[in-house]
Amino acid sequence: xxxxxxxxxxxxxxxxxxxxxxxxxxxxxxxxxxxxxxxxxxxxxxxxxxxxxxxxxxxxxxxxxxxxxxxxxxxxxxxxxxxxxxxxxxxxxxxxxxxxxxxxxxxxxxxxxxxxxxxxxxxxxxxxxxxxxx
Amino acid sequence: xxxxxxxxxxxxxxxxxxxxxxxxxxxxxxxxxxxxxxxxxxxxxxxxxxxxxxxxxxxxxxxxxxxxxxxxxxxxxxxxxxxxxxxxxxxxxxxxxxxxxxxxxxxxxxxxxxxxxxxxxxxxxxxxxxxxxx
DNA sequence: GGACTGAATCGATGAGTGTCAACATTGACG
DNA sequence: CGTCAATGTTGACACTCATCGATTCAGTCC
Numbered sequence: 082x083x084x085x086x087x088x089x090x091x092x093x094x095x096x097x098x099x100x101x102x103x104x105x106x107x108x109x110x111x112x113x114x115x116x117x118x119x120x121x122x123x124x125x126x127x128x129x130x131x132x133x134x135x136x137x138x139x140x141x142x143x144x145x146x147x148x149x150x151x152x153x154x155x156x157x158x159x160x161x162x163x164x165x166x167x168x169x170x171x172x173x174x175x176x177x178x179x180x181x182x183x184x185x186x187x188x189x190x191x192x193x194x195x196x197x198x199x200x201x202x203x204x205x206x207x208x209x210x211x212x213x214x215x
Numbered sequence: 216x217x218x219x220x221x222x223x224x225x226x227x228x229x230x231x232x233x234x235x236x237x238x239x240x241x242x243x244x245x246x247x248x249x250x251x252x253x254x255x256x257x258x259x260x261x262x263x264x265x266x267x268x269x270x271x272x273x274x275x276x277x278x279x280x281x282x283x284x285x286x287x288x289x290x291x292x293x294x295x296x297x298x299x300x301x302x303x304x305x306x307x308x309x310x311x312x313x314x315x316x317x318x319x320x321x322x323x324x325x326x327x328x329x330x331x332x333x334x335x336x337x338x339x340x341x342x343x344x345x346x347x348x349x
Numbered sequence: 350g351g352a353c354t355g356a357a358t359c360g361a362t363g364a365g366t367g368t369c370a371a372c373a374t375t376g377a378c379g
Numbered sequence: 380c381g382t383c384a385a386t387g388t389t390g391a392c393a394c395t396c397a398t399c400g401a402t403t404c405a406g407t408c409c
Contacts, residue, residue: 153399
């Protein structure tokens with residue numbers, strides 16, 4: 082609704098990935114994180130945790146959303162945790178997961194025309210546009 | 216007080232992934248792209264192409280950087296191409312690859328400026344460090 | 350303490366993936 | 380034409396991964 086206009090097209094120098102070839106070590110680290118995201122179930126898990134109230138969710142809250150067994154969900158959560166994208170904390174009987182913002186920020190920064198340099202305006206940049214333009 | 220912090224407070228919506236649970240379809244599409252990035256070789260390939268002069272590079276220019284056979288490199292390039300992250304064009308004997316900026320932008324946007332998700336202490340979150348380090 | 354609930358781990362299995370050697374294809378150049 | 384160099388494709392193999400059932404571990408409540 083509001084004028085999102087041409088806010089996006091900033092950042093002349095941009096993502097490290099575009100600026101110079103990745104080192105082998107760095108590519109390995111990043112690949113481990115991207116690989117963790119390379120599964121629809123894990124992506125949805127991450128999103129559900131991130132968008133849940135308080136930025137955290139317990140396993141029993143996210144499990145019913147999938148047609149998968151509890152061990153499988155637990156496995157995927159572990160993959161995300163070992164990739165550094167999620168962290169967990171036991172509270173009584175339940176285990177709560179929440180995202181690690183810095184990890185997501187790192188990935189976004191590597192990929193993208195970093196919105197980091199954008200001042201204030203980008204309330205909503207329409208990803209829908211970017212997506213459907215195949 | 217007129218800097219980011221206030222904007223952050225008034226802009227609760229940020230990355231789609233954090234704002235609401237991903238739909239199954241969307242997660243599938245995104246996962247296919249992330250999976251393509253989930254390999255160190257492919258990440259380096261993408262980076263080498265993106266950072267090459269003119270934003271494009273031919274296979275013979277990137278292949279020597281790896282201890283892999285040429286068919287293997289070709290395979291990885293194809294995976295990146297089918298994921299929509301690269302596009303290629305034949306020019307004489309050579310085939311030049313270049314990145315699809317919109318695809319990278321989409322992924323970066325989905326992951327989102329996690330900066331916005333941390334309302335309290337945005338100043339101390341040094342994303343630049345995360346990016347360029349090492 | 351004993352029974353119950355939520356979550357992680359283990360072992361197995363079928364599907365998927367990275368890699369290579371061998372072959373096919375495309376275009377350049379005598 | 381015919382040959383050569385640059386890429387893509389195919390088939391095969393080993394290895395990884397997603398998934399499940401069964402089991403185990405951690406806490407709570409009676």
